[in-house]
Amino acid sequence: MTALxxxxxxxLTRGGRLLxxxxxxxxxxxxxxxxxxxxxSGKSSLIRLAAGLLRQERGQIERSAFALADDQAALDRExxxxxxxxxxxxxxxxxxxxxxxxxxxxxxxxxxxSGQLKRATLARAAASGAPLWLLDEPLNALDSDGAxxxxxxxxxxxxxxxxxxxxxxxxxxxxxxxxELGE
Amino acid sequence: xxxxxxxxxxxxxxxxxxWIPAAFFLLVVALIPFAVGPDVPILQRVGPGxxxxxALTAALLPIERLxxxxxxxxxxxxxxxxxxxxxxxxxxxxxAHWLTFGPLLLIAAIxxxxxxxxxxxSFVRTGISLAVGTLGLAxxxxxxxxxxxxxxxxxxxxxxxxxxxxxxxxxxxxxxSVGGHPSALPLESAITLLLVAGAPFVAGAAIRGART
Numbered sequence: 116m117t118a119l120x121x122x123x124x125x126x127l128t129r130g131g132r133l134l135x136x137x138x139x140x141x142x143x144x145x146x147x148x149x150x151x152x153x154x155x156s157g158k159s160s161l162i163r164l165a166a167g168l169l170r171q172e173r174g175q176i177e178r179s180a181f182a183l184a185d186d187q188a189a190l191d192r193e194x195x196x197x198x199x200x201x202x203x204x205x206x207x208x209x210x211x212x213x214x215x216x217x218x219x220x221x222x223x224x225x226x227x228x229s230g231q232l233k234r235a236t237l238a239r240a241a242a243s244g245a246p247l248w249l250l251d252e253p254l255n256a257l258d259s260d261g262a263x264x265x266x267x268x269x270x271x272x273x274x275x276x277x278x279x280x281x282x283x284x285x286x287x288x289x290x291x292x293x294x295e296l297g298e
Numbered sequence: 299x300x301x302x303x304x305x306x307x308x309x310x311x312x313x314x315x316x317w318i319p320a321a322f323f324l325l326v327v328a329l330i331p332f333a334v335g336p337d338v339p340i341l342q343r344v345g346p347g348x349x350x351x352x353a354l355t356a357a358l359l360p361i362e363r364l365x366x367x368x369x370x371x372x373x374x375x376x377x378x379x380x381x382x383x384x385x386x387x388x389x390x391x392x393x394a395h396w397l398t399f400g401p402l403l404l405i406a407a408i409x410x411x412x413x414x415x416x417x418x419x420s421f422v423r424t425g426i427s428l429a430v431g432t433l434g435l436a437x438x439x440x441x442x443x444x445x446x447x448x449x450x451x452x453x454x455x456x457x458x459x460x461x462x463x464x465x466x467x468x469x470x471x472x473x474x475s476v477g478g479h480p481s482a483l484p485l486e487s488a489i490t491l492l493l494v495a496g497a498p499f500v501a502g503a504a505i506r507g508a509r510t
Binding site: 202 | 510
Protein backbone atom coordinates (compact mmCIF):
# COMPACT_ATOMS: atom_id res chain seq x y z
CA MET A 116 0.00 0.00 0.00
CA THR A 117 1.36 3.43 -0.85
CA ALA A 118 1.39 6.14 1.73
CA LEU A 119 -0.82 9.20 1.24
CA UNK A 120 1.73 11.23 3.17
CA UNK A 121 5.37 10.35 3.71
CA UNK A 122 8.07 12.26 5.61
CA UNK A 123 11.60 10.89 5.42
CA UNK A 124 14.27 12.35 7.69
CA UNK A 125 12.60 15.74 7.69
CA UNK A 126 14.08 18.62 9.65
CA LEU A 127 12.52 22.06 10.04
CA THR A 128 13.99 25.26 11.43
CA ARG A 129 11.97 28.40 11.96
CA GLY A 130 13.48 31.71 12.96
CA GLY A 131 16.86 30.03 13.46
CA ARG A 132 15.41 27.48 15.91
CA LEU A 133 15.39 23.76 15.12
CA LEU A 134 11.81 22.56 15.66
CA UNK A 135 12.39 18.89 14.80
CA UNK A 136 14.76 16.71 12.81
CA UNK A 137 14.92 13.14 11.47
CA UNK A 138 11.16 13.01 11.44
CA UNK A 139 9.66 10.01 9.63
CA UNK A 140 5.95 9.73 8.99
CA UNK A 141 4.12 7.28 6.77
CA UNK A 142 0.39 7.79 6.70
CA UNK A 143 -1.54 5.20 4.74
CA UNK A 144 -5.16 4.93 3.70
CA UNK A 145 -7.44 4.56 6.71
CA UNK A 146 -4.86 5.88 9.16
CA UNK A 147 -5.05 8.90 11.41
CA UNK A 148 -2.14 10.56 13.13
CA UNK A 149 -2.38 13.17 15.86
CA UNK A 150 0.56 15.48 16.29
CA UNK A 151 0.64 16.56 19.92
CA UNK A 152 2.97 18.70 21.96
CA UNK A 153 3.15 21.93 23.93
CA UNK A 154 2.59 25.36 22.38
CA UNK A 155 5.43 26.30 20.08
CA SER A 156 6.62 22.73 19.56
CA GLY A 157 6.02 22.95 15.81
CA LYS A 158 2.62 21.28 15.40
CA SER A 159 1.21 23.91 13.06
CA SER A 160 4.51 24.18 11.21
CA LEU A 161 4.42 20.43 10.62
CA ILE A 162 0.94 20.75 9.12
CA ARG A 163 2.05 23.64 6.89
CA LEU A 164 5.12 21.61 5.89
CA ALA A 165 2.85 18.71 4.94
CA ALA A 166 0.75 21.17 2.92
CA GLY A 167 3.82 22.46 1.06
CA LEU A 168 3.38 25.97 2.45
CA LEU A 169 6.71 25.78 4.27
CA ARG A 170 9.99 24.31 3.03
CA GLN A 171 11.84 21.70 5.04
CA GLU A 172 15.48 22.19 5.95
CA ARG A 173 16.33 18.57 5.09
CA GLY A 174 14.55 15.40 4.07
CA GLN A 175 11.89 14.30 1.63
CA ILE A 176 8.13 14.85 1.71
CA GLU A 177 5.67 13.13 -0.60
CA ARG A 178 1.96 13.76 -0.49
CA SER A 179 -1.15 12.83 -2.39
CA ALA A 180 -3.99 15.26 -3.12
CA PHE A 181 -4.96 16.88 0.16
CA ALA A 182 -7.17 19.44 1.84
CA LEU A 183 -6.06 21.85 4.56
CA ALA A 184 -8.20 23.20 7.38
CA ASP A 185 -6.44 25.58 9.76
CA ASP A 186 -7.49 28.64 11.74
CA GLN A 187 -8.06 30.69 8.59
CA ALA A 188 -11.49 30.11 7.13
CA ALA A 189 -10.71 31.44 3.61
CA LEU A 190 -14.43 32.08 3.13
CA ASP A 191 -15.57 35.44 1.74
CA ARG A 192 -17.19 37.26 4.63
CA GLU A 193 -19.76 39.17 2.57
CA UNK A 194 -21.18 36.02 0.93
CA UNK A 195 -23.68 33.54 2.27
CA UNK A 196 -22.01 30.42 3.66
CA UNK A 197 -23.39 28.32 0.82
CA UNK A 198 -21.93 30.57 -1.88
CA UNK A 199 -18.63 31.03 -0.03
CA UNK A 200 -18.17 27.25 0.20
CA UNK A 201 -19.21 26.83 -3.44
CA UNK A 202 -16.25 28.96 -4.56
CA UNK A 203 -13.91 26.18 -3.44
CA UNK A 204 -15.76 23.59 -5.50
CA UNK A 205 -16.42 20.00 -4.55
CA UNK A 206 -19.75 19.03 -3.05
CA UNK A 207 -20.23 20.86 0.26
CA UNK A 208 -23.74 19.44 0.82
CA UNK A 209 -22.90 16.19 2.65
CA UNK A 210 -20.11 17.82 4.66
CA UNK A 211 -22.29 20.70 5.86
CA UNK A 212 -24.99 18.16 6.80
CA UNK A 213 -22.50 16.07 8.73
CA UNK A 214 -21.18 19.10 10.63
CA UNK A 215 -24.66 20.46 11.37
CA UNK A 216 -24.28 23.74 9.46
CA UNK A 217 -26.55 22.99 6.48
CA UNK A 218 -29.19 25.30 8.00
CA UNK A 219 -26.70 28.19 7.87
CA UNK A 220 -26.31 28.08 4.06
CA UNK A 221 -28.11 31.42 3.62
CA UNK A 222 -26.36 33.20 6.48
CA UNK A 223 -23.53 35.62 5.67
CA UNK A 224 -20.12 34.31 6.70
CA UNK A 225 -19.38 37.49 8.71
CA UNK A 226 -22.33 36.72 10.99
CA UNK A 227 -21.14 33.22 11.93
CA UNK A 228 -19.80 32.50 15.41
CA SER A 229 -16.24 31.25 15.69
CA GLY A 230 -17.49 27.72 16.32
CA GLN A 231 -19.75 27.84 13.27
CA LEU A 232 -16.86 29.22 11.22
CA LYS A 233 -14.65 26.36 12.40
CA ARG A 234 -17.29 23.87 11.28
CA ALA A 235 -17.47 25.65 7.92
CA THR A 236 -13.68 25.47 7.58
CA LEU A 237 -13.77 21.73 8.25
CA ALA A 238 -16.66 21.34 5.82
CA ARG A 239 -14.65 23.13 3.12
CA ALA A 240 -11.83 20.62 3.58
CA ALA A 241 -14.17 17.63 3.70
CA ALA A 242 -16.02 18.80 0.58
CA SER A 243 -12.83 18.85 -1.48
CA GLY A 244 -12.96 15.07 -1.85
CA ALA A 245 -9.18 14.87 -1.27
CA PRO A 246 -7.99 11.60 0.30
CA LEU A 247 -5.66 13.32 2.77
CA TRP A 248 -6.91 15.83 5.33
CA LEU A 249 -4.53 18.11 7.16
CA LEU A 250 -6.27 19.61 10.19
CA ASP A 251 -4.62 22.23 12.40
CA GLU A 252 -6.22 22.42 15.85
CA PRO A 253 -9.56 21.06 14.59
CA LEU A 254 -11.14 21.28 18.05
CA ASN A 255 -10.48 25.01 18.51
CA ALA A 256 -13.79 26.80 19.13
CA LEU A 257 -15.82 23.61 18.62
CA ASP A 258 -18.42 22.66 21.25
CA SER A 259 -18.95 19.05 22.32
CA ASP A 260 -21.54 18.50 19.59
CA GLY A 261 -19.11 19.83 17.00
CA ALA A 262 -16.28 17.65 18.29
CA UNK A 263 -18.53 14.59 18.14
CA UNK A 264 -19.63 15.38 14.59
CA UNK A 265 -16.00 15.87 13.59
CA UNK A 266 -14.94 12.50 14.99
CA UNK A 267 -17.78 10.81 13.09
CA UNK A 268 -16.75 12.61 9.89
CA UNK A 269 -13.13 11.56 10.38
CA UNK A 270 -14.18 7.94 11.02
CA UNK A 271 -16.27 7.95 7.83
CA UNK A 272 -13.42 9.46 5.84
CA UNK A 273 -11.01 6.79 7.11
CA UNK A 274 -13.48 4.01 6.38
CA UNK A 275 -13.66 5.33 2.81
CA UNK A 276 -9.89 5.01 2.43
CA UNK A 277 -8.85 8.49 3.50
CA UNK A 278 -6.15 9.52 5.92
CA UNK A 279 -6.00 12.36 8.43
CA UNK A 280 -3.11 14.25 9.97
CA UNK A 281 -4.27 16.50 12.79
CA UNK A 282 -2.31 18.81 15.06
CA UNK A 283 -3.95 19.28 18.44
CA UNK A 284 -2.89 19.72 22.03
CA UNK A 285 -6.26 18.36 23.14
CA UNK A 286 -7.14 14.65 23.05
CA UNK A 287 -9.09 13.72 19.91
CA UNK A 288 -11.93 11.22 20.11
CA UNK A 289 -11.43 7.98 18.22
CA UNK A 290 -8.49 5.81 17.35
CA UNK A 291 -5.46 8.00 16.66
CA UNK A 292 -1.77 7.24 16.51
CA UNK A 293 0.08 9.88 18.49
CA UNK A 294 3.26 11.70 17.61
CA GLU A 295 4.71 13.84 20.40
CA LEU A 296 6.75 16.86 19.37
CA GLY A 297 9.01 18.87 21.60
CA GLU A 298 10.17 16.07 23.88
CA UNK B 299 -9.67 28.24 -11.16
CA UNK B 300 -8.02 31.40 -12.54
CA UNK B 301 -11.26 32.46 -14.21
CA UNK B 302 -13.18 31.83 -10.98
CA UNK B 303 -10.60 33.85 -9.05
CA UNK B 304 -10.83 36.79 -11.46
CA UNK B 305 -14.64 36.67 -11.30
CA UNK B 306 -14.51 36.56 -7.51
CA UNK B 307 -12.07 39.46 -7.23
CA UNK B 308 -14.13 41.55 -9.66
CA UNK B 309 -17.28 40.78 -7.67
CA UNK B 310 -15.53 41.72 -4.41
CA UNK B 311 -14.25 44.89 -6.03
CA UNK B 312 -17.68 45.87 -7.29
CA UNK B 313 -19.46 45.16 -4.00
CA UNK B 314 -16.72 47.03 -2.17
CA UNK B 315 -15.86 50.64 -2.76
CA UNK B 316 -14.83 50.55 -6.44
CA TRP B 317 -16.04 54.07 -7.03
CA ILE B 318 -13.72 55.61 -4.41
CA PRO B 319 -10.56 55.80 -6.60
CA ALA B 320 -12.59 57.24 -9.49
CA ALA B 321 -14.31 59.77 -7.20
CA PHE B 322 -10.96 60.70 -5.65
CA PHE B 323 -9.49 61.12 -9.14
CA LEU B 324 -12.28 63.50 -10.08
CA LEU B 325 -11.94 65.41 -6.82
CA VAL B 326 -8.21 66.00 -7.34
CA VAL B 327 -8.93 67.24 -10.88
CA ALA B 328 -11.71 69.50 -9.57
CA LEU B 329 -9.29 71.14 -7.12
CA ILE B 330 -6.95 72.33 -9.87
CA PRO B 331 -9.07 75.25 -11.18
CA PHE B 332 -9.35 76.47 -7.57
CA ALA B 333 -5.61 76.20 -7.09
CA VAL B 334 -4.32 77.69 -10.38
CA GLY B 335 -7.31 79.88 -11.22
CA PRO B 336 -9.92 79.51 -13.95
CA ASP B 337 -7.58 80.63 -16.71
CA VAL B 338 -8.48 78.48 -19.73
CA PRO B 339 -5.08 78.49 -21.55
CA ILE B 340 -3.26 77.51 -18.33
CA LEU B 341 -5.80 74.77 -17.56
CA GLN B 342 -5.54 73.43 -21.10
CA ARG B 343 -1.78 73.40 -20.85
CA VAL B 344 -1.63 71.51 -17.51
CA GLY B 345 -4.73 69.36 -18.21
CA PRO B 346 -3.11 66.08 -19.37
CA GLY B 347 -0.48 66.22 -16.61
CA UNK B 348 -3.15 66.89 -14.00
CA UNK B 349 -5.17 63.86 -15.14
CA UNK B 350 -2.03 61.75 -14.83
CA UNK B 351 -1.17 62.99 -11.33
CA UNK B 352 -4.77 62.40 -10.28
CA ALA B 353 -4.62 58.86 -11.71
CA LEU B 354 -1.39 58.10 -9.84
CA THR B 355 -2.79 59.25 -6.51
CA ALA B 356 -6.07 57.42 -7.12
CA ALA B 357 -4.09 54.22 -7.79
CA LEU B 358 -2.78 54.35 -4.21
CA LEU B 359 -6.19 54.04 -2.57
CA PRO B 360 -7.09 50.41 -3.30
CA ILE B 361 -3.63 48.92 -2.57
CA GLU B 362 -4.35 47.80 0.99
CA ARG B 363 -7.31 45.65 0.01
CA LEU B 364 -5.67 43.94 -2.98
CA UNK B 365 -3.62 41.21 -1.29
CA UNK B 366 -3.56 41.60 2.50
CA UNK B 367 -7.17 40.50 3.25
CA UNK B 368 -6.65 37.30 1.27
CA UNK B 369 -3.35 36.60 2.98
CA UNK B 370 -4.80 37.17 6.44
CA UNK B 371 -7.84 35.04 5.71
CA UNK B 372 -5.91 32.08 4.28
CA UNK B 373 -7.32 32.43 0.77
CA UNK B 374 -3.81 32.59 -0.73
CA UNK B 375 -2.87 29.40 1.15
CA UNK B 376 -5.98 27.57 -0.03
CA UNK B 377 -5.34 28.60 -3.63
CA UNK B 378 -1.79 27.25 -3.32
CA UNK B 379 -3.14 24.02 -1.79
CA UNK B 380 -5.25 23.66 -4.90
CA UNK B 381 -2.13 23.80 -7.00
CA UNK B 382 -2.37 27.38 -8.28
CA UNK B 383 1.04 29.02 -8.65
CA UNK B 384 1.46 32.27 -6.73
CA UNK B 385 2.34 33.96 -10.04
CA UNK B 386 -1.02 32.88 -11.49
CA UNK B 387 -2.81 34.18 -8.40
CA UNK B 388 -1.04 37.53 -8.83
CA UNK B 389 -1.88 37.66 -12.54
CA UNK B 390 -5.56 37.01 -11.78
CA UNK B 391 -5.47 39.79 -9.20
CA UNK B 392 -3.93 42.21 -11.71
CA UNK B 393 -6.62 41.46 -14.30
CA ALA B 394 -9.41 41.78 -11.73
CA HIS B 395 -7.94 44.95 -10.25
CA TRP B 396 -7.60 46.64 -13.63
CA LEU B 397 -11.19 45.70 -14.54
CA THR B 398 -12.52 47.45 -11.44
CA PHE B 399 -10.07 50.37 -11.60
CA GLY B 400 -9.19 51.25 -15.22
CA PRO B 401 -12.59 51.61 -16.94
CA LEU B 402 -14.12 53.63 -14.09
CA LEU B 403 -11.13 55.96 -14.05
CA LEU B 404 -11.44 56.48 -17.80
CA ILE B 405 -15.12 57.33 -17.39
CA ALA B 406 -14.25 59.79 -14.62
CA ALA B 407 -11.68 61.33 -16.97
CA ILE B 408 -14.52 62.61 -19.21
CA UNK B 409 -15.94 65.12 -16.68
CA UNK B 410 -12.35 65.64 -15.50
CA UNK B 411 -11.27 66.78 -18.97
CA UNK B 412 -14.29 69.09 -19.14
CA UNK B 413 -13.32 70.70 -15.80
CA UNK B 414 -9.89 71.44 -17.26
CA UNK B 415 -11.36 72.83 -20.50
CA UNK B 416 -9.38 70.24 -22.51
CA UNK B 417 -9.96 70.05 -26.26
CA UNK B 418 -11.44 66.93 -27.84
CA UNK B 419 -8.14 65.97 -29.41
CA SER B 420 -6.20 66.45 -26.20
CA PHE B 421 -8.77 64.39 -24.30
CA VAL B 422 -8.60 61.49 -26.78
CA ARG B 423 -4.79 61.41 -26.57
CA THR B 424 -4.88 61.51 -22.77
CA GLY B 425 -7.60 58.84 -22.67
CA ILE B 426 -5.50 56.47 -24.78
CA SER B 427 -2.38 57.04 -22.69
CA LEU B 428 -4.40 56.58 -19.46
CA ALA B 429 -5.97 53.36 -20.78
CA VAL B 430 -2.49 51.96 -21.38
CA GLY B 431 -1.07 53.48 -18.20
CA THR B 432 -3.77 52.19 -15.81
CA LEU B 433 -2.86 48.63 -16.84
CA GLY B 434 0.73 49.31 -15.76
CA LEU B 435 -0.46 51.03 -12.58
CA ALA B 436 -2.71 48.08 -11.72
CA UNK B 437 0.22 45.68 -12.13
CA UNK B 438 2.45 47.86 -9.99
CA UNK B 439 -0.28 48.18 -7.35
CA UNK B 440 -0.72 44.39 -7.03
CA UNK B 441 3.06 43.80 -6.88
CA UNK B 442 3.48 46.43 -4.16
CA UNK B 443 0.40 45.21 -2.30
CA UNK B 444 1.97 41.73 -2.19
CA UNK B 445 5.37 43.04 -1.10
CA UNK B 446 3.91 45.11 1.73
CA UNK B 447 1.19 42.68 2.87
CA UNK B 448 1.59 41.69 6.48
CA UNK B 449 3.48 44.86 7.41
CA UNK B 450 2.07 47.29 9.94
CA UNK B 451 0.94 50.55 8.23
CA UNK B 452 1.45 48.89 4.87
CA UNK B 453 -0.73 51.53 3.18
CA UNK B 454 1.65 54.44 3.67
CA UNK B 455 4.65 52.26 2.89
CA UNK B 456 2.97 51.14 -0.32
CA UNK B 457 2.44 54.78 -1.37
CA UNK B 458 6.12 55.51 -0.81
CA UNK B 459 7.03 52.54 -3.00
CA UNK B 460 4.50 53.00 -5.78
CA UNK B 461 4.95 56.68 -6.62
CA UNK B 462 8.69 56.56 -7.43
CA UNK B 463 8.29 53.34 -9.40
CA UNK B 464 5.51 54.93 -11.43
CA UNK B 465 7.72 57.83 -12.60
CA UNK B 466 8.77 56.22 -15.94
CA UNK B 467 5.13 55.52 -16.69
CA UNK B 468 4.26 59.13 -15.79
CA UNK B 469 7.01 60.60 -17.98
CA UNK B 470 6.03 58.76 -21.14
CA UNK B 471 2.31 58.68 -20.37
CA UNK B 472 2.15 62.43 -19.87
CA UNK B 473 4.30 62.98 -22.96
CA UNK B 474 1.96 60.79 -25.01
CA SER B 475 -1.00 62.78 -23.64
CA VAL B 476 0.31 66.09 -24.99
CA GLY B 477 1.38 64.47 -28.25
CA GLY B 478 4.90 65.75 -27.68
CA HIS B 479 6.85 63.02 -29.41
CA PRO B 480 5.60 60.17 -31.61
CA SER B 481 7.61 57.56 -29.67
CA ALA B 482 6.09 58.54 -26.30
CA LEU B 483 3.08 56.20 -26.60
CA PRO B 484 5.15 53.19 -27.80
CA LEU B 485 7.58 53.76 -24.91
CA GLU B 486 4.72 54.07 -22.43
CA SER B 487 3.28 50.81 -23.81
CA ALA B 488 6.66 49.14 -23.46
CA ILE B 489 6.89 50.16 -19.80
CA THR B 490 3.34 48.93 -19.19
CA LEU B 491 4.23 45.63 -20.85
CA LEU B 492 7.28 45.31 -18.62
CA LEU B 493 5.16 45.98 -15.51
CA VAL B 494 2.41 43.54 -16.56
CA ALA B 495 4.97 40.85 -17.33
CA GLY B 496 7.15 41.43 -14.27
CA ALA B 497 4.58 42.17 -11.57
CA PRO B 498 3.21 38.58 -11.27
CA PHE B 499 6.72 37.27 -10.54
CA VAL B 500 7.48 39.96 -7.97
CA ALA B 501 4.07 39.47 -6.32
CA GLY B 502 4.36 35.67 -6.48
CA ALA B 503 7.76 35.68 -4.78
CA ALA B 504 6.46 38.12 -2.16
CA ILE B 505 3.43 35.94 -1.40
CA ARG B 506 5.66 32.89 -0.97
CA GLY B 507 8.15 34.84 1.10
CA ALA B 508 5.44 36.09 3.46
CA ARG B 509 4.76 32.49 4.55
CA THR B 510 8.16 31.87 6.12
